[in-house]
Amino acid sequence: MKQKITTTILQARNSYSTRVRSLGVFGILLAFVVICAALALTTPRFLTVGNLTIILTQVSINALLAFGVTFVIITGGIDLSLGSMVAVTGVAAALFAHPDTYPLVVPLGIALAAGVAMGGFNGLVITRSKVPPFIVTLGTMTIGRGLALILSKGRPVSNLSDTFNFIGGGQVFGIPFPIIILVVVFGLCTLLLKKTIWGRYMYAVGGNEQAARASGISVAKVKMIVYTLCGALAALAGIVLTSRITTGQPNAGQGFELDAIAAAIIGGTSTSGGSGTMTGTLIGALLIGVISNGLDLLNVTSYYQEVVMGVIIIGAVVLDGLNRKG
Amino acid sequence: MANPDLPFFHFMDNQTARPVLVVRALSKSFGGIKALDKVEFTLNGGEVHALMGENGAGKSTLMKILMGLETADSGEIMLAGKSWENHGVRDALDRGISMIHQELQVVPELTVAENIFLGRESTRWLPGWLDDRSIYQTTKQLLTDLGVALDAHTRMKYLSVAEMQMVEIAKAISYDARVIIMDEPTSALSEKEVAALFGIIKDLKAKGVSIIYISHKMEEIAQIADTVTVLRDGKYVGTKPAAELDQSTLITMMVGRTIDSLFPEATAEKGEVVLSVKNLSIPGKFQDISFDLRAGEVLGLAGLMGAGRTEVARAIFGLDPLAEGEIFIKSEKTTIRSPEDAIRHGIGYVSEDRKAWGCVPGMSVLHTMTLSSLRDHLRGGFIDAGSEKAAASRMATDLHIKTAGLSQQVLQLSGGNQQKVLIGKTLLAEPEIIIFDEPTRGIDIGAKHEIYKLIRQLTAQGIAVLLISSELPEVLGLCDRVLVLAEGRQTAVLSGQTISQEKIMNHAIQR
Numbered sequence: 001m002k003q004k005i006t007t008t009i010l011q012a013r014n015s016y017s018t019r020v021r022s023l024g025v026f027g028i029l030l031a032f033v034v035i036c037a038a039l040a041l042t043t044p045r046f047l048t049v050g051n052l053t054i055i056l057t058q059v060s061i062n063a064l065l066a067f068g069v070t071f072v073i074i075t076g077g078i079d080l081s082l083g084s085m086v087a088v089t090g091v092a093a094a095l096f097a098h099p100d101t102y103p104l105v106v107p108l109g110i111a112l113a114a115g116v117a118m119g120g121f122n123g124l125v126i127t128r129s130k131v132p133p134f135i136v137t138l139g140t141m142t143i144g145r146g147l148a149l150i151l152s153k154g155r156p157v158s159n160l161s162d163t164f165n166f167i168g169g170g171q172v173f174g175i176p177f178p179i180i181i182l183v184v185v186f187g188l189c190t191l192l193l194k195k196t197i198w199g200r201y202m203y204a205v206g207g208n209e210q211a212a213r214a215s216g217i218s219v220a221k222v223k224m225i226v227y228t229l230c231g232a233l234a235a236l237a238g239i240v241l242t243s244r245i246t247t248g249q250p251n252a253g254q255g256f257e258l259d260a261i262a263a264a265i266i267g268g269t270s271t272s273g274g275s276g277t278m279t280g281t282l283i284g285a286l287l288i289g290v291i292s293n294g295l296d297l298l299n300v301t302s303y304y305q306e307v308v309m310g311v312i313i314i315g316a317v318v319l320d321g322l323n324r325k326g
Numbered sequence: 327m328a329n330p331d332l333p334f335f336h337f338m339d340n341q342t343a344r345p346v347l348v349v350r351a352l353s354k355s356f357g358g359i360k361a362l363d364k365v366e367f368t369l370n371g372g373e374v375h376a377l378m379g380e381n382g383a384g385k386s387t388l389m390k391i392l393m394g395l396e397t398a399d400s401g402e403i404m405l406a407g408k409s410w411e412n413h414g415v416r417d418a419l420d421r422g423i424s425m426i427h428q429e430l431q432v433v434p435e436l437t438v439a440e441n442i443f444l445g446r447e448s449t450r451w452l453p454g455w456l457d458d459r460s461i462y463q464t465t466k467q468l469l470t471d472l473g474v475a476l477d478a479h480t481r482m483k484y485l486s487v488a489e490m491q492m493v494e495i496a497k498a499i500s501y502d503a504r505v506i507i508m509d510e511p512t513s514a515l516s517e518k519e520v521a522a523l524f525g526i527i528k529d530l531k532a533k534g535v536s537i538i539y540i541s542h543k544m545e546e547i548a549q550i551a552d553t554v555t556v557l558r559d560g561k562y563v564g565t566k567p568a569a570e571l572d573q574s575t576l577i578t579m580m581v582g583r584t585i586d587s588l589f590p591e592a593t594a595e596k597g598e599v600v601l602s603v604k605n606l607s608i609p610g611k612f613q614d615i616s617f618d619l620r621a622g623e624v625l626g627l628a629g630l631m632g633a634g635r636t637e638v639a640r641a642i643f644g645l646d647p648l649a650e651g652e653i654f655i656k657s658e659k660t661t662i663r664s665p666e667d668a669i670r671h672g673i674g675y676v677s678e679d680r681k682a683w684g685c686v687p688g689m690s691v692l693h694t695m696t697l698s699s700l701r702d703h704l705r706g707g708f709i710d711a712g713s714e715k716a717a718a719s720r721m722a723t724d725l726h727i728k729t730a731g732l733s734q735q736v737l738q739l740s741g742g743n744q745q746k747v748l749i750g751k752t753l754l755a756e757p758e759i760i761i762f763d764e765p766t767r768g769i770d771i772g773a774k775h776e777i778y779k780l781i782r783q784l785t786a787q788g789i790a791v792l793l794i795s796s797e798l799p800e801v802l803g804l805c806d807r808v809l810v811l812a813e814g815r816q817t818a819v820l821s822g823q824t825i826s827q828e829k830i831m832n833h834a835i836q837r
Contacts, residue, residue, distance in 0.1 A: 195708040197700045204697055207686035214645065214683045215697040215751065216669035274688050 025268055025280045027319060032287050039294040046297055053176060059289035060178035061237045063282060065260035067189045068233035070281045071226040073264055076206040076273025077133035079230050081122060082260055084144025086253030089115045089238030091148050094157035094248025097164040104163050112235045118144060119231015123224040148250040157248035168244030178240050190278040198225055206273030263288055266316040346371045346536050347505055352401030354387055361387040363560045369505065374527060374537045376551035379580055380770035384560040385540055389507050393425050394418040424498035425507040430490050434483035439465035441482055442497045468496045472526055488519035495526060507538040512546060513768055516631035524550050542770060544573050558582055581772050589778055589803030594785035597621030601759050601790060603642065606651035611637040612814035619790045624781065626805030627794045629834045634814040635794045636678060639761045643675040644668040669698055674757030676749055678764035684748040685736045691747055692718045692732035698755040721750040726776060742773025760784065761792045766800065778804060798827045810834050
């Protein structure tokens with residue numbers, strides 16, 4: 001009974017911070033357009049097909065990770081192991097992607113399996129042990145980094161086949177392949193979130209886990225799905241990254257999880273769970289990409305870029321909060 | 327600011343029957359909707375003044391304006407004969423107006439005394455340096471004055487709801503409150519605790535404190551109120567001495583039409599046994615609970631707060647694991663490990679706690695209603711939005727749910743409509759057995775009546791209903807049989823003519 005009162009109070013507070021989402025996406029879209037317009041006016045090189053293609057290609061890896069972590073954050077969780085999963089899966093793929101060894105499906109399959117396994121492990125521990133996702137994925141982040149170093153014996157894995165390198169570096173009808181992956185995955189993730197029961201259940205679990213459970217939703221299953229999916233998308237990102245730099249780097253992906261989480265949050269996903277959209281996250285990732293590209297074009301050194309990015313993350317969330325209150 | 331070192335109850339005007347607070351022609355609109363329309367309200371010294379009306383009648387808005395949480399558009403508030411412009415909660419508190427909210431606002435990890443003096447801690451020695459001794463002394467004095475046996479050092483999380491409420495009252499008094507607003511103070515209290523609360527209210531009255539008492543419970547009003555003011559749709563309907571009002575007059579004032587009978591006649595035929603439970607036990611919660619439930623029957627689960635009623639319901643619905651016992655659905659032994667299992671076996675549960683166990687913040691009426699039956703609207707693996715919407719809108723019409731549209735968020739609805747949405751969610755999963763746990767808690771009389779009618783309709787369709795209610799008239803008015811629990815044990819099964827308020831209470835109170 002006493003507990004019930006407490007949860008009621010907490011719930012009431014929660015509901016205050018997780019409200020309308022459509023407005024949030026509109027706000028961030030507006031910010032995105034304004035920034036693009038400003039960059040287009042100040043730097044003539046910004047609005048060229050070549051430059052925009054570069055931005056999209058650069059954004060693709062972060063966006064893939066951000067889509068995954070958006071699912072997780074919507075259910076009220078977090079995944080800090082993304083960057084390590086990128087490294088593990090990238091190295092795993094590279095080990096089987098040397099020329100004239102295995103067909104392409106082998107490195108891809110192995111990387112995906114590794115991602116699914118790691119994500120599944122996260123999900124399993126989180127649903128079975130009740131240890132907060134923050135702690136569990138902090139653990140797997142370290143485990144993953146170790147695994148990547150073990151698998152690669154601490155050295156970059158290079159000499160990869162041309163077919164493998166096509167994934168990150170090739171083009172179809174002049175469009176870089178990573179962009180095609182990005183678009184397809186974005187479409188699939190949107191469908192999953194908007195049009196399937198699992199998407200609906202994710203919102204319910206993140207918004208009010210007790211209510212979700214009482215509605216007959218298997219909360220554990222939903223959480224397993226999001227963490228596993230997050231692992232699979234990390235594997236995809238790992239493959240694209242490894243292929244793009246034509247090397248399996250055990251130290252790759254450090255800090256990627258934070259960029260991905262930032263993209264989701266800038267895109268209006270509430271860290272308290274229950275709200276968020278793929279469109280928002282995509283715009284968030286694009287915004288990060290455009291700003292770092294713009295700052296490059298304006299010859300701002302990378303030290304300052306970090307500062308700017310941090311300010312933008314905080315600013316986006318503050319604006320979002322004001323938006324929701326008003 | 328009230329100084330904790332000052333003695334309490336030293337009022338300028340200790341005379342009764344002199345207006346302490348007068349509200350004149352108060353109006354307030356929210357975006358074109360008039361929440362209050364020239365409302366009148368006069369509170370005399372030392373009276374218990376019940377403020378009644380359906381949800382949405384404007385009671386909360388009026389109280390929020392008094393507490394300084396909202397500002398009025400027009401009208402006047404007179405405090406002790408002087409016009410008063412409220413400058414916010416602090417101002418209200420300083421002028422002796424306190425409110426005990428329905429949802430208690432406590433910090434669970436802090437002690438009783440720390441909660442009472444939250445935000446005005448005594449820092450006599452050094453700025454920022456807590457002078458705990460004085461707040462504990464003052465709290466002790468306060469609790470003694472109130473006649474409450476509570477230790478000032480106890481952390482709030484260890485208290486019962488009733489005890490927390492006493493603390494809130496003590497807090498209100500510590501502000502030297504001359505007017506205390508109580509918003510549904512008994513909604514989570516047992517009979518005994520209600521009696522204790524009423525005792526305290528009478529003491530406060532004797533000391534000249536005026537109480538604005540908000541409640542939906544008729545019996546309480548008759549018992550405790552001196553005066554009743556009724557609001558309807560933001561308008562002032564009237565003020566009358568409580569003694570001159572009978573229940574039907576009051577309902578007519580509140581609803582604006584006559585409700586001939588609160589509880590519709592039972593017409594359902596009783597069918598075969600659909601749910602049978604044998605020797606259900608969870609140690610520390612309940613022991614040896616056995617009963618049968620027939621199609622078309624309403625079985626009441628009565629007992630005091632903490633008797634284990636909700637716990638039994640939760641276990642049958644798979645929310646808590648059973649330690650022992652068997653559940654048979656249509657004579658077939660069934661294992662229920664989760665609500666998912668329960669729903670699959672045709673059991674529905676409408677929780678007593680809408681916020682914690684029902685509503686998802688930010689979720690629309692549409693999505694909430696179909697949450698338990700989403701699989702029925704799958705086409706090729708995807709949700710068929712058309713079919714989903716059709717089902718929800720049919721249910722919204724059937725249950726007379728008042729919304730601005732299906733896309734409105736559930737939490738923006740009134741309590742009664744939230745409850746109807748959650749009932750709709752349960753019904754859309756097409757259950758054969760429905761457990762209603764305090765289905766009318768905190769909702770207005772009109773919505774109550776509709777829920778009673780609905781329960782009758784459901785049983786007429788052959789659905790079996792297990793009804794948990796703390797309101798005895800509800801149990802008497804609806805149930806075919808009543809299972810009484812006391813301290814986790816089943817003490818009686820009453821049926822037909824033998825169901826009476828006294829009998830239920832007798833069996834509910836363990837010797």
